[in-house]
Amino acid sequence: MTNLNDKITAFFRPEILALNAYHVPSAEGFVKLDAMENPYHWPPEMVEAWLSKLREIQPNRYPDPQPESLKNTLRRHAKVPETMEILLGNGSDEIIQILLMALAGKPEATVMAPQPTFVMYQQLAISLGLNFVGVPLQSDFSLDAGKVLAAIKQYQPQLIFLAYPNNPSGNLFDETVIAEIIKKTPGLVILDEAYAPFAQATFMDRLNQFDNLLVMRTLSKLGLAGLRLGFLAGHPAWLEQLDKLRLPYNINVLTQITAEFALANANVFEQQTAQIRSDRTKLFQQLQKLPQVEAFPSAANFILFRVPDADAVFHKLKQQKILIKNLHPAGGLLTNCLRVTIGTPEENAVFFAALQSALPL
DSSP states (O other): OOOHHHHHHHHHHHHHHHHOOOOOOOOSSEEEEEOOOOOOOHHHHHHHHHHHOOOOOOOOOOOSSSSSSHHHHHHHHHHOOOEEEEEEESHHHHHHHHHHTTTOOTTTTTTEEESSSHHHHHHHHHHHOOOOEEEEEOOOOOOHHHHHHHHHHHHHOSEEEEEOOTTTTTOOHHHHHHHHHHHHSEEEEEEEEETTTHOOOOOOGGGGGOOTTTEEEEEIIIIIIGGGEEEOOOOOOOHHGGGGOTTTTTTTTHHHHHHHHHHHTHHHHHHHHHHHHHOOOOOOOOTTTTTOOOOOOSSSEEEEEEEHHHHHHHHHHHHTTOOOOOGGOOOOOGGTTTEEEOOHHHHHHHHHHHHHHHHOO
16 A cells, blocks of 8 residues: 555655645535525426426437537626627536636746635645735635735736635625636636626626627526536637637536526526525624624625634534535635525525524524
């Protein structure tokens, strides 16, 4: 075994060995409020219509490598400007990987993002041997314009990721600061709008204003997490080059036909996301009334909050079969922070009651 460990150590780069795999805990038997999923199922009649649609699939054939019909559906759904192109990904994770692969092998390439933010920006950058620079957010999780612009001047990043709203904090960064960052960045700026259905704010309609801006979206938070479909919108000249790094047939036939069907029933998801936004407001107001809880305003489908002892509260909730996200191990601004996904009204009520009993007297 010692010999095998030596071989493994010799095989992988030190920075890979130092990484931790993205961990997804088992949620069987739990009220699952840890992964920012839409908690609502499809109406029974919609399920039946979907199953009928699936009979058209020919699983013995490769999927359409450039599904224009699906792209056009996504254009209409996301209001992508007519002059812009779309690149499809197996979830937004694959798109992040494609963007970073474009820089792999360039020793001078630097990737930048505020911190804390979505962990996969840094995880994938490091795994591809790229320089990653994290710029700390302010105590209220807003962008420190001075620090970000100074870091841009110093490091001249080829790629900046900005989650809008940010994960795990849930807030929208200042539009004016974002615009200044785009103008001052020598490379690309990626606006990750994963939570757009809940934020009602977007830079999609501003793609024509900046030639180094791309907007990334996913259908996961809308209510189609199981499909793993994301897309990148931006100038065709950028996407033409990025498409060379996309694996062939990366969007399977089940995802293609299901996504088109689902977006043809967009009213269902509009009703669900409206309900989630309303319930987010209610839960936030409840959390604000607890003296031991500091809840942060959110434009996403989750709420970040701080408690006196996050580890203790997290484990007490888990004992009550409530699963949320413990962010305390990350340290820094996330010390003693927990993140709860907005569930159904019933799930939110169960969570809030459990939280009250888990907090110290």
